[in-house]
Amino acid sequence: MKTETTDWIDIAALDDIPPRGARVVRTAEGCIAVFRTHDDRVFALDDRCPHKGGPLSEGIVHGTAVTCPLHNWVIDLATGEARGADEGRVRSHEIRIREGRILVSSQWLAKRKAA
């Protein structure tokens, strides 16, 4: 297990995701939703709403939040936490942009067994 500086993998161009939109990345552990905000930030969350498992990648992205398409839970993109009265949290993942490319942590590759 690597503990030193993160290795980054180039997975796609930023422009492959529409602003205020999302796309899915498949990993061995399940799908991760990659979001692009109106001001070109990217965030990555497990593509499962903490409420009933809805695909967050299909929600409407507004500010730094996404609204789950199934029952309108609003999830904070940065923390993965449900906003408002709802309680729940979805796992977030390391991601960054460099020169118009989206880079993800090599840990996305690791086939971690569920604890």
Added chain:
Amino acid sequence: MKEKLVIIGAGMASGRLLEDLFEHAPDRYDITLFGAEPRGNYNRIMLSPVLAGEKSYEEIVTHDAAWYRSHGIATRFGEPVVRIDRERGCVISPGGETPYDRLVIATGSASFFIPVPGRDLPGVIGFRDMDDVEAMLEAARAPGRRAVIIGGGLLGLEAAAALRARGMEVTVLHLMGHLMERQLDPAAGYLLQRALEARGIEVFCNAHTKAILGHERVDAVLLEDGSVHEADLVVMATGIRPETRLAVDAGLRVERGIWVDDALQTTDPAIYALGECVEHRQTVYGLVAPLYDMARVLARRLAGDADAAFEPPAVSTRLKVTGIDLFSVGEIATDKGHEEIVFRDPGRGIYKRLVIEAGRIIGVVLYGDTTDSGWFFAKLKAGEDIDPIRDTVIFGPAYAEGAAADPLAAVAALPPEAEICGCNGVCKGDIVAAIEGGATDLAAIRATTKASASCGSCAGLVEQVLAATLGDDFALPEKKGICPCTDLGHEDIRRLIKAREIKTMPALMQEAGWKSSCGCHVCRPALNFYLLAEWPLEYADDAQSRFVNERNHANIQKDGTYSVMPRMWGGMTTPAELRAIADAAEKYDVPAVKVTGGQRIDLLGVKKEDLPSIWADLNAAGMVSGHAYSKGLRTVKTCVGTDFCRFGTQDSTGLGIRLEKILWGSWTPHKVKLAVSGCPRNCAEATCKDVGVICTETGYEIGVAGAAGMDLKKTEPLVRVATEDEVAEYVTAFIQLYRENAAYLDRPYKWVEKVGMDWVRARVVEDADSRKALCERFEISQSVYRKDPWAQETGAAQRRRKWAPLADLTLEAAE
């Protein structure tokens, strides 16, 4: 013997470096300065005012020959360094070898020319130095010449404004969705675009340049969308590229720029670099403030201070265009744990936004009123805790330290001649007079003075005048905003869009004073509908403001799969269609096939990535989307009518199909379902639909506003007509009236409940001109929207790709 210091590049960074160095260690070095331009150092950021004619070249010179001479600097201007020989410690230029003990690379940057055909044509220039300015001035000399600026960033817009001031016809082509996207958010970008357009500058965003056209000289710029913009001059302001060639050749580490550490040292301890040619902590700088910081640090290093280190500063931006006030600093995006405070004054075109993290200001965007920029910037740099003044901080120093602002007191203090309603020129005094004359609510004020009767954006202000004048006799109404982003209701928003001719979402959010930067899942779909319903030809539908089903042209199911339902016109189908549906169901392993209440067949459980393929198969069999997912026309349910039924009085299936072919593809405030029954036995259940037609021996009864969902309601009679043509006309007019007036997510019966059947009949039945106009407007909209959304997604592989995952890391993990 003094140490030999050689500096390559005579720009602003090295100019400031020399000044600082003479302050700290005036006699330490023998200095040789190389500069590629045949002139000394001038203030490059003032090139825009020179171009605009507000300053002369002489006024922006910072270091002339006399200055260098008096400081004993050997200048080698117009003589480019061609190579650095690190082993022998010298630089090589046409004049020979010059040895160094320490070397500073300050070669700056060059314009980045986007790689399109024609970029080498005469008449295509960058905007970096005095030569570029002279070339532009030359081009501007003859009257009526056209300039196209590629790039709507800081530099491009300054060039655009300056050339416009010189009398050229100017067009700005910008790749991104709004101007200056690195410094401004969409709202401020919109205001800036409006201000530039008011000066006669044409602005096109989302403009992808395909080629620059011309034979001997540039003639025009061609965009990807096929449009052509004539040009006598093309200015490339598409960014800068650090000038790193010497460092690369010398084997120094170079990323985007020449790599330096906090001491501004390159990977060779004898060689330093600063300015726009360097990359420090993965950042390349293009603005002057950080370059001056670098110069200060490097001067102290060269003077022997081993602790001097460069810290990336917060960098603020201002646009140097006379009459446009704009300021931006720090984080302009809301990010991890960030909050925002937004203030908009639509009437005065003001937008202010603070980005807050843990109680501190970390970003500021100001447009229209930048008087408080220094105060905000100081708070940002100091990292001051603003929680205690959070409620009023956005109003600046005038309010922040005082008591919370009372809006009513502010209104009460307005003089009688203060204008309240800009559209109709109504002053506060007029309104007070109307109140004293007996008008005691908003409707009465509207009727007597016309205040707030046009765009309605001053309705809140009028109510405050009422409250301030009547005191306890007037209770301010509860705010009825459609979501927390706004205090405006659906009707207010629709009225505003029409009255102010607002055609984009950022414009609407600004003009209506939205309290968030890009709306939310409640308001965005509504605004998207209102804009496309009002401006079908101009407004571009925004997929990202649509609920998943409308974005993906299929209904999402609880497990994230989709249901696919092809249209069966009037509920009619054929063996060939049924066969194609069966084939598709088997080919894509569809787990459930269901006959619906709307007389068609639903394929449930289709995977997202299969959608374009299954649509293509169904398209190939002649079928189109059934829009079972849309706030639009769903189905027209019919009975078999005179063709087969012994009771049938008219061709109900034929009429149903005709109506469906007219209405399909149109977007409506909520879903719309129709039915046509061939006789009063009503087998198609037309009396509980949004629009239901019942055929009789003598004609057709049209009913509207029925419901059979959460509520159950019989249709109300609209009109009785004799011919199919009339049915088509009245039904179309009713749907268009609904499209133009109902609140988003109100089914027709809810809307009719609010406006009343008399109001509807007056426009659809009693007034033939109104009815015809409604039909005409519907047809204009349908010229855009009567299209199969499936067919548009199944074409090029490029379009199909967006349905698949962005990346699949499971494959690599297995290796």
